[in-house]
Amino acid sequence: CRQSIYFETLAGVAACLEAMSRDPDIVMLRVKNRLHPRHDSGESGGYRNVAVNLRIVNSDTMALGVETHVCEVQLLLVDMAAIKNDEGHRRYVDFRNLRGE
Numbered sequence: 001c002r003q004s005i006y007f008e009t010l011a012g013v014a015a016c017l018e019a020m021s022r023d024p025d026i027v028m029l030r031v032k033n034r035l036h037p038r039h040d041s042g043e044s045g046g047y048r049n050v051a052v053n054l055r056i057v058n059s060d061t062m063a064l065g066v067e068t069h070v071c072e073v074q075l076l077l078v079d080m081a082a083i084k085n086d087e088g089h090r091r092y093v094d095f096r097n098l099r100g101e
Contacts, residue, residue, distance in 0.1 A: 004074040025058040050075040
């Protein structure tokens with residue numbers, strides 16, 4: 001599964017990451033910070049976000065047998081989300097495929 005959360009500011013993104021890291025039900029597996037100033041946006045076709053791969057492990061997910069399922073949560077600034085659309089995503093997928101990813 002993949003979901004997006006939109007923020008007006010970088011501080012909002014940082015606060016969300018902090019809250020996720022403190023949540024005992026969340027197991028964060030990987031964080032791709034495409035908002036970092038040193039991130040080469042050429043590697044992502046200009047796309048910028050923070051992508052968090054995680055699992056939710058609690059009594060509910062264990063009872064359902066889905067505690068090992070990996071989800072991706074994308075944290076985006078509203079300005080980036082405004083240009084994220086089907087055509088923009090299609091260009092990103094084409095770009096990524098050309099790179100062999």
